[in-house]
Amino acid sequence: MSAAPETREGTAPIGRRVRLFLRHNSLGLFFVTAFLLALSGQAVAGHAEFNNQLVADGLEPIGFGAYLTTSDFGVDVMENWQSEYLQFFLYIFGTVYLLQRGSPESKELGRAGIESDQDQMVGEHAADDSPRWAAATGWRTAVYSRSLGLVMGTIFLLSFLAQSVTGVAAYNEQQLRQLQAPVSWSAYLSSADFWSRTLQNWQSELLAVASMAVLAIYLRQRGSPESKPVGASHSATGVEG
Template sequence: MSGRAAGTRPTERGSIRGFLKDNGLGLFFTLAFLLTVVGQAFAGQADFNNQMAADQLQSVGFLAYVTSSDFAVDVAENWQSEYLQFFLYIAVTVWLLQRGSPESKEPGKSGTESDKDQMVGEHAVKTSPKWAAASGWRRTVYANSLLLVMGTIFLLSWLVQSITGVAAYNEQRLRQLQAPMSWADYLGAADFWNRTLQNWQSELLAVASMAVLSIYLRQRGSPESKPVGAAHDATGVEG
């Protein structure tokens, strides 16, 4: 045995390598998100300046563009549709089933399930979160916390989209010597609903495709897929 005291060697779990390994999924998508936002900023600035040139107006710098309502509304409309997707997916999968899909609970298990199955109240274990063992409103809030947060982010980002959207829309109207529109009127305008619905339909189609295609198709090793050899009608089974 070396002179180094036992237990002083850093374990992989407590090291940087261990941190990266344990959080690889979240870190990958966070980095990918940041890269796409930067890419969108540069591409959006170029496209915006092309429009300004077509209108024989002065182009804007990068900082001016990323702090503009045009950039903000493009970002917000994507965020609200993504969080709507997850909000609906979390909510409807409590009650609705899709036989054969790993994205669905097994037939006969729709609903919020029993306290025993969910390990809440008297059925909580030592490792359960404190609010899972609590009673009253705390348990109710925690039992629905994921849906509440997703729904809140969706509503806030949709609100931001509407506010930045009317600002961007009015800037365009002023360049065309048209009168600006109020926020209330913008909520019923074609521009607002065109931005909204074109994002909603793509998100809903993606979820429907994933739920149905995963019945028959496989990806070995992915928790979003059934085991390669699982039957097509096997439901709620992850690979």
């Protein structure tokens, strides 16, 4: 957000300030709202499916609140979260070193790597409005220079762990319902159920990233920063619209 709109937001009447806030943050607000709606829809549909199965097995259906605390709902949410955060973690770190000729998702050819302090505006090259840890030296700069990938990677690991914990509980509940023995957490980590859930998510995320990186070489979306300008050549690399 540039300095000028912030100044206008700060001095404008409250109604206008709210409208400006919504407009200036519409990307994040739209996706957070859509996420909550989709998660709610998943919970409603998942609850209905879970109860259908319980009734079919001669068991008692459960309430919506109880369903939200089941491992069945938990594993369905976690398996998607971990794959999304893995996707962004790989993309953030991968695009430091990997290039794609003609793609706006890639840096310019020849700029692979972590780049110079001058290019990255760190240490003595930091500007007046740079984040404090970018201007600092030592471990703070090292951590802050990788903070986006580190946080994405940490969330991936935590949600992957949560998937394994909720997954073994959901799997064992199903095993017991079918009069079969439960398995341990470590045995579940090498089970077909765990890797089927995991890989079906990973393959779709990796396909989406590969599609974006390659299709954006030849296709355009006017006005989107994810695309090159409509008139940019197919060979132009690292150019965003």
